[in-house]
Amino acid sequence: MSDQEERSVEVNGHPCRVWEKGSGEPLGVLPGIGGAPRWTPFMETLSAERRVIVPSLPGFPGALGHDILDSHLDWMVATHELLMGAGLEGADLVGASVGGAIAADAVAIWPTIARRLVLISPYGLYDEHDMGIDPFAVRPPDIGQCLSANAEAYGSVFGVPEDEDRVDWLVTLSRAQEAAARILWPLGDTRLEKRLCRIGVPTLLLWGDRDQIIPRSYADRFAAGINADTRIETIPGAGHLADIDEPAATAAAILKFLD
Amino acid sequence: MKTLWFHLMPYTELPDDFRENNHSVWVDIDSKLFDPERAHHMYNDFIDELEYAAEVGFDGVCVNEHHSNGYGLMPSPNLIGSALARGTSDTAILILGNSLGLYNPPLRVAEEMAMIDCISGGRMIAGFPIGTPMDTCFAYGQNPSMLRQRYLEAHDVIMRAWQEDEVFSFNGRFNQLRYVNIWPRPIQKPHPPIWIPGGGANETLSWCAENDYVFCALSYFGYDSAKGVLGAYKHALDEAGKDQNPFRSGYLQFVGVAESRAEAERIYREPAEYFYERCLHLYPGFTDAPGYRTESTIRRQLEAAGPGGGVGALGTMKAPKLKDIVDRGYLVLGDPDEVATRLREIAKDLNIGNLMTLLQFGNMDKDTTKYNTRLFAERVMPQIADLFEDDWENRWWPTPMESAARTVPQAVAG
Secondary structure (H helix, E strand, O other), X not given: OOOOEEEEEEEOOEEEEXXXXXXXXXXXXXXXXXXXXXXXXXXXXXXXXXXXXXXXXOOXXXXXXXXXXXXXXXHHHHHHHHHHHOOOOOEEEEEEOHHHHHHHHHHHHOOOOEXXXXXXXXXXXXXXXXXXXXXXXXXXXXXXXXXXXXHHHHHHHHOOOOOOOHHHHHHHHHHHHHHHHHHHOOOOEOOHHHOHHHOOXXXXXXXXXXXXXXXXHHHHHHHHHOOOOEEEEEEOOOOOOHHHHOHHHHHHHHHHHHO | OEEEEEOOXXXXXXXXXXXXXXXXXXXXXXXXXXXXXXXXXXHHHHHHHHHHHHHOOOOEXXXXXXXXXXXXXXXXXXXXXXXHHHHOOOOEEEEEOOOHHHOOOOHHHHHHHHXXXXXXXXXXXXXXXXXXXXXXHHXXXXXXXXXXXXXXXXXXXXXXXXXXXXXXXXXXXXXXXXXXXXXXXXXXXXXXXXXXXEOOOHHHHHHHHHHOOEEEEOOOOHHHHHHHHHHHHHHHHHHOOOOOOHHHEEEEEEEEEOOOHHHHHHHHHHHHHHHHHHHOOOOHHHOOOOOOOOHHHHHHHHHHHOOOOHHHHHHHOOOOOHHHHHHOOOEEEEOHHHHHHHHHHHHHHHOOOEEEEXXXXXXXXXXXXXXXXXXXXXXXXXXXXXXXXXXXXOOOOOOOOOHHHOOOOHHHHO
């Protein structure tokens, strides 16, 4: 099933991997914490209906260059270059977790960069009265149980493949954790709240009903702040990484919204 | 060999059930356990103990920085260092040190250390740790992915601030300063000695060697733990084309001395077990943060030890009893001759010219601490002090003003 095409977009002189599969209207996917070390069942399901394009942000699997991004402005300019280079200008855009915070901010800053937006348990906001687990204070192997409610699905994406070097693979995953921390440390608050009202495209907010990282109340805060039609849906049985835990249900909700 | 007396300043009254009923000694330790009026006594006892060590002849006294930590009551070692600058007269004062990445602008460190150097008449050694993940990333909220970059830039600002004669501007990634011009300025020229405590990241060792700084292996796990790190430092020195001068290295060791080994076991059992049981009761999740360890360190540790690695062992280890604490070499214990023999072996084998002793640990009281300190100074130090002194030049020790040119603080004059 991993027959997606691979190319590379250069961002600040560093190659960033872009995967692509399927036909039809382009649909961008910015993966969540941990990034996409593999092509996932979620991407595969979407690619049956759409031309799925998955760019890797700097530092996430397949991409380098996170360690020269010092500010949120640096990250957003890098994101812009990546989305444009990947051919995603004006496309529908899905962002999960850390990718959700970045996707939401991209639309807030460049309002026409996406046609419609799907945010899966996005980071970016912060409520001191309703905080989830801090995933950065959890070490492997416990981190999987924190992020995911489906150990088998989580393992199938992040577990070391038989034909890969174990150390290389774990270093890649550790670099992805660092890149996420570089964006989100310490509270996951990217100050998106200030710009949320600039999002003017229809937005679907998806939440795993077993998400331990970002409480469900944040969906309401996103919906209240976004200046366009929003819809909130929960994915039963999914944790923070809903697209990994329950790929079929998550993809179905997205395709229905974009139909 | 230089012998320094190091105080961690542990809270000495953590409850007996601390390990069973608390999440961690560090970061989220229960604030209700802290009694400020008891801390009044602890701080004053601890400063007395440091001053006593200076009085009985230790070459240096040493303080360090920790935050939200039940075994380290010094968020600001500079405060204690300035008290010691007044309360001692000839001893070196090692601030080991300030976690440079935490301070914005880092000029604060340059200024405070310059103050201590002035007050002490040029007796200060400047320690620049990166700081643990617990202190820097969790307690102080610094981004672990940027901590090292901030640290290195802060180092550059401080070193220029101490050495440049003219006002200058600094345009770094994290610090933009139009007018850098610190007052006061350190007595020692071109700058106070620089010592770097660390866990042994490859990059830190190379950087220390290239910059001609002292590297200090600080761990609570004795010789076996330091051997690998100091071996890697020897290699880094070779790579940088530097000699193997033992005064380039420091090593931390718990020590308990008494008239006999049996007596030492009797006296030091409780404070040693208190330290390893309560003071190192640490939630493993706080022992690392994404990006804190460099990629080459992560790779080396994965290759060597399998998943996990890092300082995580701290949080997962079972509390050892005295027998294991001694057998594993965490604590060098015994009569003065026995202790001196072992320390000579360690110093020679590790090639360390700076021995940092922990003679107060855990809940050790002031009388016991003074006993341990006096016995060490009178009966152990004379047996180890000659090491390396005739063979190597020590370029990393303070160069104070002449005694006759210095004032005598009223507290010392009496």
